[in-house]
Amino acid sequence: MADPILEVCNLHKNYDQGRIEALRGIDLSIDAGEFVAISGHSGSGKSTLLHLLGGLDTPTSGEVQFRGAILGSSISLDKYRCHHVGFIFQSFYLLPTLRAIENVQAPMLATGDGGSDREKRAEALLREVGLESRMRQYPNELSGGERQRVAIARALANNPSILLADEPTGNLDSKNSARIMEILTGLQKTRGMTLIVITHEPEIANSAPRHIRIHDGRIMP
Numbered sequence: 742m743a744d745p746i747l748e749v750c751n752l753h754k755n756y757d758q759g760r761i762e763a764l765r766g767i768d769l770s771i772d773a774g775e776f777v778a779i780s781g782h783s784g785s786g787k788s789t790l791l792h793l794l795g796g797l798d799t800p801t802s803g804e805v806q807f808r809g810a811i812l813g814s815s816i817s818l819d820k821y822r823c824h825h826v827g828f829i830f831q832s833f834y835l836l837p838t839l840r841a842i843e844n845v846q847a848p849m850l851a852t853g854d855g856g857s858d859r860e861k862r863a864e865a866l867l868r869e870v871g872l873e874s875r876m877r878q879y880p881n882e883l884s885g886g887e888r889q890r891v892a893i894a895r896a897l898a899n900n901p902s903i904l905l906a907d908e909p910t911g912n913l914d915s916k917n918s919a920r921i922m923e924i925l926t927g928l929q930k931t932r933g934m935t936l937i938v939i940t941h942e943p944e945i946a947n948s949a950p951r952h953i954r955i956h957d958g959r960i961m962p
């Protein structure tokens with residue numbers, strides 16, 4: 742039976758005082774545990790949509806609901822972002838002065854989650870992404886694929902139910918790209934997470950059970 746975790750209703754997003762219409766009426770329902778790929782040409786509105794799904798920005802009109810709660814109204818964007826969503830970006834965005842294990846603990850510190858268990862939980866997450874031997878390295882001592890694995894562990898820090906990934910393999914070679922997708926789809930299957938991935942790679946888009954194509958701010962039929 743359908744169990745919507747995210748519902749999007751007539752979503753519009755304008756920039757530049759309405760001169761740019763990045764999203765022009767998106768309706769979308771995503772079930773808990775789904776793996777959805779989003780593709781579309783550059784500038785079509787993919788990242789804008791992902792940012793609104795993740796509560797990183799607010800719509801010009803329309804709404805996003807998380808389990809029936811309207812983002813920014815029935816649930817605060819802060820609470821939603823900190824406890825329910827994990828983000829992964831093409832450029833990793835690790836803090837360069839923190840070791841891998843400290844990067845993973847950062848979101849726990851921000852929310853006050855984890856208590857004295859923080860370090861152990863961060864270790865377990867790094868083990869889950871296969872980085873048990875690289876926990877004490879700084880980001881600049883890690884390869885691109887390893888950095889993205891740290892970013893995935895960090896995205897899991899507060900045990901979110903949704904993972905949002907914006908071109909997570911965009912900076913990686915094909916071997917690392919396959920490894921990252923294997924980890925992400927593994928998390929979707931074993932933890933029952935909802936996985937939403939923006940990608941330009943047809944192989945990844947076609948591997949997802951559901952593939953949404955965006956064109957000029959609308960979902961293509």
Ligand SMILES: Nc1ncnc2c1ncn2[C@@H]1O[C@H](COP(=O)(O)OP(=O)(O)OP(=O)(O)O)[C@@H](O)[C@H]1O
Pocket residue numbers: 756757761762763781782783784785786787788789790
């Ligand atoms: N902060 C902003 N201010 C003004 N315009 C923006 C802003 N963010 C995005 N845009 C514009 O909105 C449109 C959609 O951008 P968006 O980043 O969502 O596209 P995209 O499909 O993710 O593109 P790409 O594949 O190149 O990352 C583009 O015309 C872009 O220039």
